[in-house]
Amino acid sequence: MLLYALAGVYGRRFKALKAEPMEVAAGQVTAGTVLILPIMLLVDRPWTLANMPSTSVWLALAGLALLSTALAYVLYFRILAAAGATNLLLVTFLIPLTAVLLGALVLGERLAPRHFVGMALIGLGLAVVDGQLLRRQRLAK
Secondary structure, eight states, X not given: OHHHHHHHHHHHHHHHTXXXXXXXXXXXXXXXXXXXXXXXHHHHOGGGOSSOOOHHHHHHHHHIIIIIIIIHXXXXXXXXXXXXXXXXXXXXXXXXXXXXXXXXXXXXXXXOHHHHHHHHHHHHHHHHHHOHHHHHHHHHO
16 A cells, blocks of 8 residues: 555646656566666576576566556556546455455355455545545535
């Protein structure tokens, strides 16, 4: 959560500099890669492996790099520019909901009534924190 808050602070700074979200995301991912690569080479020493990783391992690594990291940063900064830091951080409340739903869909876990109650509470919490419901009620009066 702290990492998301810090990213929001940096995101506002980049917005003030009129930097494009795509440039910021690309810069962060590239800088992180450049900084961690020498450490990874020193610690893991991949050239000492008995067997080279298979094609499926390389494809999984590419998928993680492109989808779970690069695309996530691009989306993060685009939403930050459009919705602001507060609304962007509301997404973190969806992590438990996503985990429960993926557990049911992918792993075949059974959902109990308490799971649905929890999802409803998360949705209600998002609505209250976001403030959209209260604004709509005020406008309707």
